[in-house]
Amino acid sequence: MYECAKLLSEAGTSHVSLVTNGYLMTKDIAYQLKKNGIDRIQISIDGASPNTHDRLRNKNGAFKGNCQVVILISHKESTLKDVDMIYEINELNQIEKIY
Incomplete structure (x- = not known):
């Protein structure tokens, strides 16, 4: 994965993105x-x-891990930022708790 990202970046791709469930992310991997x-x-x-x-993820503790x-990835020196939020219709009243 690192090699592919490097090749894309060196080829001049404007953005190289990664979509992940975050389960295995560490500070070293983010670096x-x-x-x-x-x-x-x-x-x-x-x-x-x-x-x-x-x-929804069928994994206890997944929410805590993703948070x-x-x-x-959100510390001020990082540019690795993008969090998508998907809500179930019955939880729309809880959106304020996230923000």
């Missing part, structure tokens, strides 16, 4: 992604609550 030309990481948050996200990844 390597940036170093090799990835300038945008997209992490999905599925729902306004941990229960909804974990249920930690968002914090990891």
Whole structure:
């Protein structure tokens, strides 16, 4: 993946993005992604609550893990930022809790 990103970046691609569930993201991986030309990481948050996200991902603790990844890539020195949020219709009243 790093090699592909580097090749795309060196070829002059305007943006090299990565869409990930964030499960395996670490500080070192985020650094390597940036170093090799990835300038945008997209992490999905599925729902306004941990229960909804974990249920949709079929993985307990997935919401907490994704929130930690968002914090990891959102520090002020990082340009690796993009969080997509997907809400279930029955949770629209909880959007304010996220923001």
